[in-house]
Amino acid sequence: MSSQARIPNELWSKMFGCLTTDSLVQLSHTNRLFCGISRPHLFSEFSFHPYALVNGAVKVPPSSIVQRAQERLAFWASPSIAPFVRSCKITPWERGERRGPKFSTSNERYDLLNAFFDSLIHFSGLHTLHAVDIRFTQVGLTSLCNLPSLRSLCIVGQDFVPGELIDTSSLKLKHLCCFEFRNEYSFMSGTADDWIPLLRLDELHKLEVTLTPHLITVLDRIPFFPQMRTLSVRLDVLDASQSVGLLAKFPALTELSMSQAGHRDTIGRSLSARVPPPVLPHLKKYSGVYQTLHMFVPLPTLTHLTVDMCPPFQMMAELKNIRTPLDNITTMHVEFVSAPDVVLDEFFGIFPALTRLQIEVADVLPLDFDFEDPDFLEDDPHWMIPEFLEALTKTPLPPPLDQLAVFWRVETAYLPSLPNFKKYSGLLMKKYPALKAVWFGLYGFTYRSRKAQDGTVIGEEAIADDNHETVKRMCRDFDSSWVDLEVQV
Known part of the structure; x- marks a missing residue:
């Protein structure tokens, strides 16, 4: 044998x-x-381009390229290949600047799209479909709903073919567990409202949408989502308090993300009430802007917190209105728009039970910034990394903390010199025996130290100019070490 x-x-x-x-x-x-x-x-992943979009207009390449695309589609949709496809991405062609095919308007501009929708039913093992700026047809929607294994659908910009008669009254995405719809930066006029009626509420576990006044009206007609575990909403409403009432429709929710859509700045001004625990009895992870913290961090079940782009003093002011200390929060990722060294003591006092902490200091530069101005390098807190590290080593950390990461959104080329990350990492790990890993990073540089079983501190650093692959590997290794932070549902 x-x-x-x-x-x-x-x-x-x-x-x-x-x-x-x-x-x-x-x-x-x-x-x-x-x-x-x-x-x-x-053959597990298949990608297809049905047309190009030029300033919102549908155009196609020369007929020879269209023919090759049809032949390629026929191969992938054949009985010997199609059953192996698990993931499909359908997107417009990207136009080359000077090279590549010339795209033009044609009466047959939807031929490839129609061929794709006709072939879709052959992909019986398809689990995930990602569609970007696609105009759907009745046949396309019907084929999509008839896919027996489709579990995840992501729509980024969507519309219907002009003149197409669409009837979805008898259609359902029978097995779909995850649905995502985004259209903020698309020429397409379709909305999530077109898709919500197609979802099976008893199957859906994850939903990501932009919340508009009209979508709120659509969701109001739905009693509740019994199986929903993960909800991500971008608020595109003048009064964000309208969205709070919807949370009661998701009784099984364990993970919630709320953010602003576009440039609106209404979320903080219009959200004042706290969310009573009975509304979200199982919520474990929350991600959002600092103005919403008062709504969610008091929930006793919440353990994982992500805060986006917050000024340190304003965040502390927001937290002062909440019962503290917040000993339910054990894992946190916070993104500051300036160095938070002046509030570290207060910050750690509010979150005494942290075991994992990631801090990002965003690179927010003035529009008239001059890289040659030495005063900026001396005075601006974004660049005063050593001062922050000094404050970090002198401020009492939460006793249970075992992983700490700090990342500055700044290029190493713009710094007078690299700080002595090895020194500060060693000081922290010596001062706090519970600390097992420390990670410091900039754009193009990373320093990582970890504590071996015998207590020895092992450090490693890499600069992208010297070894870009090492930097990427270290970042991947660090990211993978945080996998266990994900809440299992």
Whole structure:
């Protein structure tokens, strides 16, 4: 018996999943067994371009390119390939500046789109569809709803083909668990209102939408979403308090994100009431602007908190109106628009139970900023990294803290010199025995230290100019070490 026959196909498949595409292609040519095992990996992701968008107008490339695209679609939709496709992305062609095909208006401009929708039903194993600036047809919607394995749908800009008669009264996305709709930066005029009626409320676990007054009206007609675990809303309303009443429709919610859509600045002025615990009895993670903290951080179930783009003093003022200390919060990611060293003592006093903390200091520069001005480098708090590190080592950290990360959104080239991150990391880990990992980062630079089992501190640094791959690897390693922070639902 050959070694190939002795090893189960499932194990071969696991090993093949770690290979590059080129290696998989070579193995698929080796023998029939490897060809069959390689196919699910080689053909799991399919991308397609039905047209180009030029200032909102639909255009197509020359007929020779259209023909090749049709042949490619026929290959992927064939019985020997289509069942292996798990993820599909359909997006417009991107126009080249000087090279590439010339796009033009044509009476057949929707031929490729129609061919795609006609072929869609053959992708019986499709789990995820990502559609960007796509004009749907009745056939397209029907095919989408008839996909037996579709679990996740992301729409970024959507419309319907002009003149197309659309009837969705009998259509449902039967097995969809995750739905995302975004249209802030699209030429398309479609809205999430068109899709909400197609969702199966007893199946949906994750929803991401822009909340408009009309969508609030649509959602008001729905009693509740019984299985919803994750909700992300961008508020595009003058009175954000309208959205608070909707939260009661999501009794099983464990993760919530609220942000502003576009340049509106109404969320802080219009949200005053706290969310009573009975409304969100299972909420564990919240992400949003600092003006909403009073609504959610008092919830006893909340343990994970992300705060976007906040001025340190204003955030502290917001938190002073809340019962403190907040010993329910154990994991936090906060993004400051200026160095927070002057409020560190107060900040750590409010969150004494933190075990994992990520701090970002945003690079917010004045419009007339002059990189040659030495006064800026001396005085601006965004660039006074050593002063912040000094304050960090002298301010009592939360006793349970075991992972700390600080990232400055600044290019290393604009700093007079790199701070001695090794020194400050060592001081912190010596002063706080519970601290097991410290990560400092800038654009193009990262320093990481961790404590070994014997207590030895191991440090590693990399600069992108010297070894860009090392920087990327260290960032990936750091990100993966935070995977366990995700709430399991």
